[in-house]
Amino acid sequence: MKLTILGCYAATPRTITNPTAQILEIKNRLFLIDCGEGTQVQLRKNKIKFSKINQIFISHLHGDHFYGLIGLISTFSLLNRNNDLHIYGPKGIKEIIMLQLRLSNSWPNFGLHFHELTSKESEVIYEDEKVLVKTIPLKHRIYTNGFLFQEKIDKRKLNIEAVQKYQIEKCYYQNIKNGKDILLDNGTLIPNVQLTFDPEIPRSYAFCSDTAYNEAILLIIEKADVLYHEATFLQSEENLAAKTMHSTAIEAATIAKKAQVKQLILGHYSTRYDNINLFKEEAETVFPAILLADDGVSFDL
Template structure:
């Protein structure tokens, strides 16, 4: 599981910082999460292949989280994209994008699908044989969702020495990896546990931006491997966080601790502060496994 931060600062783009956008690579899928201004430039800087992005998840319709979307969609067209593109986001995202395309007399040479969200309960919005994505309803000034990306449990790992010892034909290998016992020609049943190892533990990633402190998300993200949680403010500006429905670093740490997540990544920083290290220092007063997002930074888990 690999996470590339394209942008992680709040409100406006600057020459040295970018608004929210990130790429999650999991089980050979590449998901784009939010699409602030400058996203496609950051994709190029970080040498990420445009063609591998087939699913875009938009948390909410504040500009610093989706103003780069129509530009990216148009660039896909200029690159002669043929693969379907799916956009998941709040109700209204389809109207906004299509209106811009219509009045600029633009089009896409590929199929563009919108999956508009309006549920206030967590729901599955994407699923295939390897990955499932659920919404995390958040509390912000407008309708907002985070997203929980979960690997599905994979096949069991073949114990090559064991299957060779029992002289089991290779045609049975997939059945064994699927968990089946094997019956030998003499009628002996070999339990699957003797022929395989447990599969790699599936990983999970929770993206939570933007939101005020909200313990109702804890049952959804509980025990996840990595939590990205917004930290627009420090505790000294807790009143501003409450007024604008954002979170402080200390509040993000409290959520991570109560949800028993393995790793916390902080992001969505206000640019009023001289250094983002202040966010880590504050969060570590409540939770120890803290990492700082920053533009262009990559995390591998």
């Protein structure tokens, strides 16, 4: 599991900072989370292949989280994309994008599928054989969701030395991976645990931006391996955070502590601050395992 931050600053893009967008690589899948202005440029800078992005998750319809989407879709067409593209986001995202495509007569040459979200309760919005994604309802000025990405438990791993020791034929290997015991020709039953290794413990990543302090999400993100939580303001601007329905670094750390997550990544900083290390210093007074997002930074989770 790898997270690449394409942009993690609030409001407007600058020459030195970009609005929210990030790539999560999980189980050989690339998920784009939010798509602020300049996302496709950041994808190129970070050498991420456009063709591997088949799912895009948009948290809400504030511009700094989706204004890069129409440009990215247009570029996909110019690159002669063939794969279907699935976009998950609030109701209204389809109308916005389709209007731009219609008025510019720029219909994509690939399947474009919108999955519009309206539920205020957590729900599963994507699932395949390896990954599950559910929403994290957030508390912001407009309808907003975070996203919880969870690996599914893999099959057990074959212990080659053990199966060779018992001279088990290859035709039984798949059954062994599926957890079945093996009965030898001499009537001896070999328990599956003697023929396999435990699979890796599945990991999870929770993305929460933008939101006011909201303990309602604790049960959803409980014990996540990594939590990305917005920290737009320092505690000195807590009144402004409350007014705009954003969080402070200390509030993000408090959520991480109460949810018992393993690691907290801070981001979505207001551009009023020149030193993002101040966010880490404040958050560490509440929760010790703090990392700072920054444009172009990657984390091996």
